[in-house]
Structure formats: C-alpha cells, structure tokens
Amino acid sequence: MANYPSIDSELLRTFVAIADQGGFTRAAEMVNRTQSAVSMQMKRLEEDVMQRALFIRDGRQFSLTAEGQLLLSYARRILKLHAEVMNSMREPHMVGTVRIGTPDDYVMRFMQGILVRFAQSYPLVQVELHCEPSFQLLQRQDLDLTIVTREPGTEIGQLLRQEHLVWAQARNSNLHELETLPLAMFNSQCFCRSWASNGLDAMGRNFRIAYTSPSLSAIMAAVSAGLAITAQLQSLITPDLQVIGEAQGMPALPSASIVLLRNSNTQTHVTETLAEQIAEGFKA
Template sequence: MAMLPTIDHELLRTFVAIIDQGGFTRAAQTVNRTQSAVSMQMKRLEEDVIQRPLFVRQNRQLLLTSEGRTLLGYARKILSLQGEALTLLRQPDMVGRVRLGVPDDYVMRFLPGILKTFSQAWPLVDVDVHCAPSSVLSQRPQESLDLSIMTREIGDEIGTILRREPTVWVADESHSIHLQAPVPLALFEAPCFCRRHACNALDRAGVAYRVAYSSPSLATLQAIVGAGLAVSAWMRSLVTPDVRILSEADGFPPLPESSVVLIRSPHSTSPIVDGLAEHIIEGFRL
C-alpha cells in the first residue's frame, strides 16, 4: 500500500504566516527566511505535497484557492496541537498520577463532571480513584491517597468544606413501603453517622422500624429503594427523580445536615494535586 506524503510542519508554519502577514515578503520576516526560500517552500507544498494550487493572484491581491482554504484550517489545528503537545511534555509537572479516595455516594453525581474538566486541563495526568465509605477512607494512611472526599458530621469537619446539605428520607415514587409497620430500612453499613442519625430520629419519634438491608454502596441502596423494598436516608443532592422525599407529614422526622469535605494528604504537594483539588471544589459548587 502506497504511503501518503507527510506535511513538514515548517511548510505549514510558513503557509499560515503568508496568510496572517498578507504576503510572502512579510511572512519571510516572520519565519526568519528569505523571500526566495519562502517561495520555494510554497512551490514544494503545492507541487510535491498537496499537488494542487493553493494561491491565486487577483488585482494584485494574494487569495487562497478552495484547496488553500481547506488546508489553512487544518494547518492551524496541526500547529496548535503540536504546540500544545510540546508544552505539556516539556513541563514535568503536567504529567503524572494523582490518587483520589471517594465514597461511591458521589461517584455518579459529581465525579464525571469533575474528571471531565480535569482531563481537559491536565490531559496527561492519570487519576487512580479508590471507592470506599468515609469511615474507611478516614482510616487510610495519609500517604496512601493524595486527596479524599468524605462525609462528616456538622462540627466535626476537617479539611475544606465542599458543601453542607440536609439528609432526607426517600422511598420509591410508585410504592407505599413507608406505610409498613415496622418500616423496612435500607441504610449504609455501620459505622455510619447517617445510619445512626436515622435510627435515633425514628426512636425519638416512636416509629417502629427494622434495618432490612445494609450496604456500603449507594448504588445498592438505590436499587433496593427503586424496587420498593425499603425506605432509606441520603444526602439531598443524591436524590434522583424516580424517588420521593418523605416528610413529617408522612410520619418521618427531620434529619440533621451533613458536610462533604475535601482532605489533602500533607505528603502531597504537587501542582497536579493542586489542580485536581481546584476542580473538585468547583465541581461541588454546581
């Protein structure tokens, strides 16, 4: 199979300079070549590489042919990508790996947007995501993760507070499981202060209940609630359109607020970690 000719980036650079500078003479000064050298470059580009005329003179003006206009768009993209690649590769701080710990509560709701914007700004950085409950992440050695997102009780926050919001009772919209007595609950595994608050609130309100399902995974609790098998308690931002929030009118007492915090390891001081931390803070504002 015949190989297509490649385009020397210097030819493209000169070609773009001719358009931007309005002619061969000024372009020659921009690319630091003689005018005859610029002319020879364009002759080579037209005759040997593209094999089509790129310029046409009209009333002493230098205009592009349709092929020239097409090439100009690609030339700008190629030169831009080349410059971007060299910039990234020549800056070691832009290349590397960052380790992020996060409960799966926030993976579907917040992480996709955060990682998307981060990858656009830091395309050569790899992100290791470690999913675990907040209680587990808090026990990890500080040097094992660069950043950790955790849920904390109000008054027990450490690190940077990303947001505060209420915990709410939820049930599937199309079932009446909340009317059962005792009320079946699907809660996060102990130790979990959200679980503790939920049980304590029902105890104080005199509502009979049983913890029918326990899991460290929000996805599991969502599936159980979605099947109409139990009532659960989640942070307000994690509520999906297919569930309803239960209120005091439904017999469920209010629950306290929680905080989502970002904790940074004192062992992590790289610009990469700074960059991801900034994207996480911004992502939780949305």
C-alpha cells in the same frame, strides 16, 4: 505524500460554535467576532474542504450537510487534541499520579464530571480513584486527596458543601404507611444510619434494616425497586425517587458536611490543581 491543504483551527472553532449555538449570530458572540466575519470564515472553510458545502440554508434557518456533519465530528476531535497539546507543552510539570479516596456516593454525582474535565486539561496525569466508606478512608495514609462525609462540628480540611439528609422512596410507593418501615442504609459505622435510626426511635416508629451495603448503587437499587426507604444527602436523590418528610410521618434529619482532606506529605502542583477542580465541581 499527498499535499493536502491545511485547515485553520480557528475556522474549526467557529464552525463548532455555530453547530453548538444553533446559528451564526450566537456563534459570533461566542468567538468574539462580527456576524459578517463569521460568515467569511465559513466561506473560507468550505473552500478549504475542497469546495464542499457545509450548510443548507433556508432563510435564517440552517442545517448541516452530510459533509458538515462529518467535519463536525473531526473538528471536535482536532480541537480536543489541540487543547491537550497546548496544555501539555505549557505545563510539562503536570505529569504523575494522583490518588483520590472517596465514598462511591459522590462518584457519579460529582466526580465523573470533575475527572473528565481534569483529564481533558491534563492528559498526562494518571488518577487513581479509591472508593471506600468515609470511616475507612480516614484511616488511610497513602492517599493524596480524600473526600469524606462528616457530622457538623467535626469538619476537618476544606468544606466542599453542606447538605440536609432527606428520606426517599420509589415514586408511587407508600412504604411510609407501613407499620414497620423497611430501610436500606449503609453499614453500622455510618453516622447517617445512626441519625435515621435515632430519629425513628424518638418518634416511636417501628423499622427494620432490610438492606445494608457499603455501596450507594446497591442501596438505591433496592429503593428504586420499591423495597425500602433510605436516608441520603439531597443531591444524591435520583429522579426516579420521591422525597418524603414530616408530612408523611418521617422525622426531620440534620445536615452533613462533605470535606476534602489533603495529605501534607504528598502535595504537589498536580494534586493542588485537582483539589481546586474538585472544590469547584462540588459547588455546582
């Protein structure tokens, strides 16, 4: 086997910091070293990769050479694997399966980032994600962690966040001016739909449920296409929609609570660790 020189992972960590921070000075602060020490590290790294230049310098400006770009890709992968190995060896008990239940409302907005970070830290843990409406999730007994939407005053479990419901329609749309408002809402068991209907009834505004689905993506597709108005938690409103309210003749809506439930019969260090990361992710 060929005897290739090894590369110190600390050199790769500094190299990635330089690329991410856009310069040696900010990278030095990130890795807690002096700028001269960072420069010495990069000189050593260039020597370790067979005397290949990694940077093109122009005064204080720099860019990566083709070799530098190639090394950056490998460096990110090496450091990711390094972190996985260390986490697995330090916490060998972090194995198993966690079953999470959540409405699909929160998957793209919150859960995607949470699950990516958890998988990077604990690659041996398998996560099962079950997407169903809140009223169905509350009836299940086989889930370890459950995220549901609750009316204020009926919260159970751990409060993750509380948000106002808002009305939204497609940008440049004027559906709110129609005599009969077309709505895209969840099914009839959703209390948010009841709030929206009751608010419009109280104002004497005519409306019809034009689109209904248990899937947020299906509802948002109808709204984005300019076919309907919806009422959703403010954090779920995408940039292609505009929020409308009392100025457009729409009733004010109350707040809803997002809560996390733990199954007391299945709690382990694994599930509690993920629960903590979920709580942090929903604060963002």
